[in-house]
Amino acid sequence: MIREGLRRVAVTVALTGIYIVSSAHVGSPDAWYEGSAGPYHVTIQVKMPGVVPGVAQVFVRVSGDPVDRVTVFANKFDATGGAPPPEDAERVTGEVGLWSAKLWLMAGGSNSVNVGIAGPGGSGTAVVPVLNVATRRLELKRGMGIGLAATGVVLFVGLVTIVGAAARESTLPPGEQPSSRNYTRARVAMGVSSLLVVLLLFGGWRWWGSEDQAFARSIFKPLPSEAKLSDDRTSPRLDFTIIDTAWIHRSDTAWLRKHHANSWTPLIEDHGKLMHLFLIREDLGAMAHLHPSTSDTVHFPSTLPPIPGGRYRVFADIVHESGFAQTLVTSIQIPTGVATGVATPSEGDDSWYAGVPVRGARVVKLADGSTMTWAGSSVPLVAGREAGLEFEVRNADESPAQLEPYMGMQAHAVVMRDDGSVFVHLHPLGTISIASQMAYELREPGDSIRGRLGKRISAHRSGMDAADSSTSSVSFPFAFPKEGNYRVWVQVRKDGRILTGAFDAAVGAGVTPAG
Amino acid sequence: MATAAPAISTSTAQKFRAASIPFAAEWPIYAVIFSSTCIVVGLLWDISWHRTIGRDTFWSPPHLLEQIAAVVAGLTCGYVVLRTTFAGSAEARGISVRVWQIFQGPLGAWVCIWGTMMMITSAPFDNWWHNAYGLDVRIISPPHMVLAAGMIAIELGAMLMVLGAHNRATNDTDRKRLGLLFAYAAGIVVVMAAILLQEDAAYGNHMHGAKFYRLTGAVLGLFLVAFARSSSIRWPATATAGLYMLIVMVSIWAFELSPATPRLAPIYNAVTHMVPTPFPMLLIFPALAIDILMQRFGTTRDWTLSLIIGVSFVAVMLAVHWFWAEFLLSPGARNFFFGVDKWDYGSTLGSWRYQFWNLDVDSTGKWSAAKFAKGMGLAALLTIIAARIGLWAGTGMSRIKR
Numbered sequence: 001m002i003r004e005g006l007r008r009v010a011v012t013v014a015l016t017g018i019y020i021v022s023s024a025h026v027g028s029p030d031a032w033y034e035g036s037a038g039p040y041h042v043t044i045q046v047k048m049p050g051v052v053p054g055v056a057q058v059f060v061r062v063s064g065d066p067v068d069r070v071t072v073f074a075n076k077f078d079a080t081g082g083a084p085p086p087e088d089a090e091r092v093t094g095e096v097g098l099w100s101a102k103l104w105l106m107a108g109g110s111n112s113v114n115v116g117i118a119g120p121g122g123s124g125t126a127v128v129p130v131l132n133v134a135t136r137r138l139e140l141k142r143g144m145g146i147g148l149a150a151t152g153v154v155l156f157v158g159l160v161t162i163v164g165a166a167a168r169e170s171t172l173p174p175g176e177q178p179s180s181r182n183y184t185r186a187r188v189a190m191g192v193s194s195l196l197v198v199l200l201l202f203g204g205w206r207w208w209g210s211e212d213q214a215f216a217r218s219i220f221k222p223l224p225s226e227a228k229l230s231d232d233r234t235s236p237r238l239d240f241t242i243i244d245t246a247w248i249h250r251s252d253t254a255w256l257r258k259h260h261a262n263s264w265t266p267l268i269e270d271h272g273k274l275m276h277l278f279l280i281r282e283d284l285g286a287m288a289h290l291h292p293s294t295s296d297t298v299h300f301p302s303t304l305p306p307i308p309g310g311r312y313r314v315f316a317d318i319v320h321e322s323g324f325a326q327t328l329v330t331s332i333q334i335p336t337g338v339a340t341g342v343a344t345p346s347e348g349d350d351s352w353y354a355g356v357p358v359r360g361a362r363v364v365k366l367a368d369g370s371t372m373t374w375a376g377s378s379v380p381l382v383a384g385r386e387a388g389l390e391f392e393v394r395n396a397d398e399s400p401a402q403l404e405p406y407m408g409m410q411a412h413a414v415v416m417r418d419d420g421s422v423f424v425h426l427h428p429l430g431t432i433s434i435a436s437q438m439a440y441e442l443r444e445p446g447d448s449i450r451g452r453l454g455k456r457i458s459a460h461r462s463g464m465d466a467a468d469s470s471t472s473s474v475s476f477p478f479a480f481p482k483e484g485n486y487r488v489w490v491q492v493r494k495d496g497r498i499l500t501g502a503f504d505a506a507v508g509a510g511v512t513p514a515g
Numbered sequence: 516m517a518t519a520a521p522a523i524s525t526s527t528a529q530k531f532r533a534a535s536i537p538f539a540a541e542w543p544i545y546a547v548i549f550s551s552t553c554i555v556v557g558l559l560w561d562i563s564w565h566r567t568i569g570r571d572t573f574w575s576p577p578h579l580l581e582q583i584a585a586v587v588a589g590l591t592c593g594y595v596v597l598r599t600t601f602a603g604s605a606e607a608r609g610i611s612v613r614v615w616q617i618f619q620g621p622l623g624a625w626v627c628i629w630g631t632m633m634m635i636t637s638a639p640f641d642n643w644w645h646n647a648y649g650l651d652v653r654i655i656s657p658p659h660m661v662l663a664a665g666m667i668a669i670e671l672g673a674m675l676m677v678l679g680a681h682n683r684a685t686n687d688t689d690r691k692r693l694g695l696l697f698a699y700a701a702g703i704v705v706v707m708a709a710i711l712l713q714e715d716a717a718y719g720n721h722m723h724g725a726k727f728y729r730l731t732g733a734v735l736g737l738f739l740v741a742f743a744r745s746s747s748i749r750w751p752a753t754a755t756a757g758l759y760m761l762i763v764m765v766s767i768w769a770f771e772l773s774p775a776t777p778r779l780a781p782i783y784n785a786v787t788h789m790v791p792t793p794f795p796m797l798l799i800f801p802a803l804a805i806d807i808l809m810q811r812f813g814t815t816r817d818w819t820l821s822l823i824i825g826v827s828f829v830a831v832m833l834a835v836h837w838f839w840a841e842f843l844l845s846p847g848a849r850n851f852f853f854g855v856d857k858w859d860y861g862s863t864l865g866s867w868r869y870q871f872w873n874l875d876v877d878s879t880g881k882w883s884a885a886k887f888a889k890g891m892g893l894a895a896l897l898t899i900i901a902a903r904i905g906l907w908a909g910t911g912m913s914r915i916k917r
Contacts, residue, residue: 051647074779075781076780079780081781081782084779106650106779138646140643144643152636155632155633158629161614162614169917172917
């Protein structure tokens with residue numbers, strides 16, 4: 001039984017291992033936030049270091065009138081000793097309203113990047129939750145390797161030469177010439193010291209290797225999960241399960257202590273849902289956005305929507321009370337026809353879409369006859385540069401549509417690279433999880449009891465859901481992390497119905513690719 | 516001590532029999548001793564900086580001290596070598612060793628030059644390491660060991676330059692002065708070695724585990740014995756250990772008087788002053804044992820002496836530090852003088868502060884007398900080996916004249 005469990009875990013890990021995982025979202029480690037900081041409208045990008053501790057690069061664009069000062073500091077959700085003093089950001093030369101700062105992120109896991117703005121309009125702050133985890137392995141570049149090796153050879157030869165000189169002459173009285181015996185002694189000393197240094201270098205090499213392996217093991221992996229279809233064909237159900245043993249035993253303190261498992265924090269709702277589950281067919285021809293219910297935060301069943309058969313990548317966004325957001329990754333084979341004719345989604349906010357956009361099309365027709373236009377800038381898309389994901393929805397009669405909030409957001413977008421190496425679920429306020437942001441904003445000193453903060457966040461959100469955006473256009477702050485072909489699905493709610501528009505994006509190599 | 520070789524001519528020998536050494540010939544020694552001092556002060560400061568403030572730059576004051584140390588040592592010794600090689604007097608050449616048949620300079624200068632090159636090499640390596648594996652806040656990492664090897668080389672080079680002058684000196688005043696300077700240079704090396712052991716052998720919390728005695732015996736035992744054997748002063752190991760303790764204690768008081776606050780998150784321990792170095796080990800006691808034993812045994816029975824020094828060093832260390840550790844963890848030590856119970860800004864303060872670490876435990880997690888005894892036996896064995904190597908190295912050092 002245990003062996004079978006381990007095998008399943010191994011298979012799942014092997015399956016999920018093909019993705020370059022970067023905490024919340026996949027293959028896109030940077031955090032984006034667009035919103036208000038007091039009286040100012042800001043767009044903030046945090047380029048994550050990919051190592052812990054590391055130095056993040058923070059870019060802050062302040063729209064409108066110039067401001068006097070931009071500051072940044074990081075913090076952890078549970079820091080008991082206060083916050084460090086903020087560091088001043090500097091203006092980026094040649095860019096209007098753009099500021100930049102380097103920010104040291106010392107602790108792994110959920111951190112907040114706190115941006116302060118001061119100017120004629122007063123002062124304001126914005127909190128950007130970021131996930132500081134190791135996400136990449138830096139190779140030793142050829143030039144660097146050759147340089148280090150060459151210096152090493154010089155130092156090696158130098159050391160052995162000095163040992164030889166010491167053995168030959170250092171004990172001779174001033175002015176005396178070394179004898180043949182001294183030369184022999186020098187040769188022996190040089191031989192022995194060479195051997196010792198080689199042994200030392202070998203030990204150092206092994207040490208480096210073990211450090212590298214330890215780092216490779218520390219690269220972040222989301223909780224292992226699996227997705228299966230239930231056997232009941234009359235009402236096809238998708239069962240998504242977190243199969244991480246430490247998570248399953250998270251309430252068993254004796255088990256956690258025995259296995260030296262880390263402390264955990266419960267899941268909290270992110271814009272009203274404990275989980276946002278995405279199924280994306282490998283050929284990008286179909287996508288579903290579901291919100292399974294759960295009674296134990298281990299099993300997340302949902303009704304399978306009527307999506308075409310095929311192999312699907314499965315991404316599940318969850319947020320912990322610590323503010324740590326992660327995307328669980330697995331895959332599932334959905335047999336053709338299994339979900340045909342079943343049109344009752346598990347919840348009203350669930351949505352799905354099947355279809356392939358016309359290549360290069362900037363305007364697509366939505367299910368209710370209205371149109372969605374990619375109105376963003378038309379310059380070629382480049383990795384690492386803000387993509388201009390701005391979309392406008394018009395009614396069938398060309399009049400601007402009145403979009404309604406969809407789970408408290410103006411819109412949702414899903415970005416996927418055609419090889420599955422990038423998956424991002426974003427909103428007009430960016431890639432950040434609103435729940436993570438609120439975890440920092442609403443935390444109080446007494447929040448040491450698990451679940452207390454989560455309840456407050458849920459209550460706060462239910463008040464926000466009533467807000468009406470009353471707009472026809474939406475935009476998403478984002479930069480594609482690397483070149484390649486992407487598909488972008490944009491989801492809005494109109495007349496009580498969720499509409500999905502799909503676009504293709506060919507992204508060129510950038511000069512400063514993110515991540 | 517080596518006897519004068521018969522090959523030396525009387526006239527050459529007379530050239531070196533000066534009544535006292537002029538400053539013009541001695542300033543490179545003071546320059547490298549200055550570098551050596553900058554290295555340990557900079558290192559103690561840098562460690563405290565990372566534990567208190569966190570945020571630093573390439574140009575932080577402790578880093579600047581290290582850079583000054585490398586520049587002063589490298590330039591001084593480079594100048595000495597070039598001058599001796601191309602414009603050196605017969606006296607200067609006579610106290611040099613040759614490298615690649617052309618270049619000439621005192622042995623210590625060569626070691627300092629090599630150390631400077633190691634320090635410079637470690638910078639890009641460390642930078643790459645930070646990018647690859649994170650901003651390591653550990654003392655022991657591969658690039659830090661390259662840096663440490665360079666630093667130790669400069670300190671040993673400085674010590675060898677003093678030693679060469681000391682062993683050449685014919686005047687009692689010079690010998691005494693240079694003997695004390697040698698004890699100081701050696702004390703600096705002991706401070707450096709103690710810093711490298713800090714993660715496992717420094718705090719009172721470490722002192723009930725055999726690992727503490729293994730590390731201190733193998734490393735500090737070797738250095739103290741080597742210095743004692745090569746020095747001409749009466750209580751060399753004790754003086755060296757005393758200087759180590761004094762340097763560390765002064766640094767503790769200086770840190771405790773310097774206001775500073777963390778500049779990085781997360782802050783779990785809101786410190787208000789620089790976090791001090793752990794209180795120095797009471798090394799003067801085992802050092803005193805070394806001095807007494809070496810005075811009794813002379814230089815003819817080194818194998819027996821190594822055996823006795825090895826066992827005595829560990830025994831005295833254990834007898835002193837077992838109870839000293841209990842004092843250091845008690846409220847009586849939590850004051851300005853001892854500076855204990857001061858922790859990093861990122862430490863979550865808890866009962867671990869007053870517990871012993873690295874204890875010798877069995878598979879059930881309980882302290883095991885058998886395991887501890889085995890560990891202490893290994894500590895004695897390592898210290899015996901270290902003492903033998905120390906005696907061998909010290910004998911060689913006492914003969915250095917160039």
